[in-house]
Amino acid sequence: MAEGTKPKGGRSAQLERTGLRHGWTTGACATAATTAAYTALLTGEFPDPVTVTLPKGQRPAFALAAEELADGQAMAAVVKDAGDDPDVTHGALVRATVRRGGPGTGVVFRAGPGVGTVTRPGLPLPVGEPAINPVPRQMMREHIAEVARRHGGSADVEIEISVDGGEEIARSTWNPRLGILGGLSILGTTGIVVPYSCSAWIDSIRRGVDVARAAGRTHVAGCTGSTSEKVAVAVHGLPEDALLDMGDFAGAVLKYLRRHPVPRLTIAGGFAKLSKLAAGHLDLHSSRSQVDKGFLAGLARQGGADDALAVAVAGANTGLEAVQLCAAHGVPLGDLVAEAARATALGVLREAPVAVDVICIDRAGTIVGQVEPGRAYG
Incomplete structure (x- = not known):
């Protein structure tokens, strides 16, 4: 999750102390x-x-x-329990229909209703494959082999996974933007959903890159x-598959681009x-x-604010009030914040070949601060 201050023992220890209940992934x-x-x-x-x-x-x-x-086939279904995590797939009915396959075919996966199909390259599965991720596939293969060993069967089977209402649920996920069409992905690397870990969101950011x-x-x-x-699209004319739903996870975007660079990044x-990013925070959640x-107030002083204005900024009710106060006195606080945010981003990117520009907006979508790659205020 976030960089910065963490309770001793990390996120898992914190969750255990809060009593939040873990859940199970769609893959499990x-x-x-x-x-x-x-x-x-x-x-x-x-x-x-x-x-x-x-x-x-x-x-x-x-x-x-x-059941x-x-x-020649059997179907069993399990209700997805995400524990105390606000997971859009909580309560979904995950079905598996298993059929005997031909000798030597191994385990073949099919996308049933509500499970998506990969239509774009860049994901951990080839185009045309059902959106059942590698770890869940391996889990299912291992359990098929164990059941076959125990009961004298063959490990040559066809597995069709479906999710009731999955196509509708998927509209609330990144899948359409990632080119996974027709439903949900079957996900999970550990089988366990950790409440509020937002691991699925961060994984979606990585897949978007x-x-x-x-x-x-x-x-x-x-x-x-x-x-x-919308502002980033208007300013730069970017296509949909270049847009990353970063949310509060600036650190996740920057760390993944450090390892898998793209020549230019706009942070909007x-x-x-x-x-908050300007001040060094990589998790922007309230x-x-x-x-x-x-x-x-310190940034405002750097931009030419006098003592009275700096005090007013320090006592402002909101960040936007602060930027409005400065704008009324000709102090470009928005640009200074954009510049500082870019400096934080470049610090996380280290020497990765990624040029960064930043756009700050108000609630109406008006640009109140901006800095281009290689540019600084003053």
Whole structure:
């Protein structure tokens, strides 16, 4: 998550102290449903609950929400429980239908209703493949092999994963922008959803960079919201696959671009959020960083503010009030914040070949501060 101050023991220890309940990824749910379905296909009985082994050795048990056994195939379903995380897939019904495959075919994955298909390069799966990520695929392969060993079956099967209502749910995710069409992705590297870790959002940022690079984009924009995204498009004419829904996770964008550079990055966002980046914060969420009015007053002094104006800035109710006070006195606080935010970004990028410009806006989308690559105020 965020850079900077953390309780001793890290995020996991903090969550344990708060009593928030962990949940299970769609990949874990799909693995549980697959295991139950293939067991029934071989034995005629569905294990309920069904226990699976996650990548780090945990062995959760999942109750079945639906089951159906027919000639040559079996279907089992599990309700996705995201714990106390505000996950859009919480409560979704994840289904696995398992059919016998031809000798030597191995495990073949299919996208059923509500599961997307990859249509653009740059993702960890080839174009045309169902959006079932590599770790969930490996989990399902391992459990198929174990069920086959235990019950005398073959590991040559076809697995169709579907999610009830998944196509509608996917409209609230990054999938359409990433070129995953028709539904959700089956995700998860550990099988566990850590509440408020926002790992899925950060992973989507990374996949967005991958897709932009695969499309040959040389300029991407990390935007804090839809209004700043519209401004970035208006200023730079960027296509949809060059837009990164950065949200509060400036650090995630910058660290991934440090390892996987794109020649130019625009950072666009509300003045208050970008003033936090200017002050060195990489997580811009209100619960984890605050607008530092004293810092803004210091920047205002650098821009020519007298003592009275600096005191007024330090006592402003909001960041935007501070920038408005300065604008009335000819002090370009917005530009100074943009410049400082760019300096923070370049510090995280280190020597990566990424030129950075910054656009600060107000709530209406009006640009109140801006700095171009290689330019500084004054």
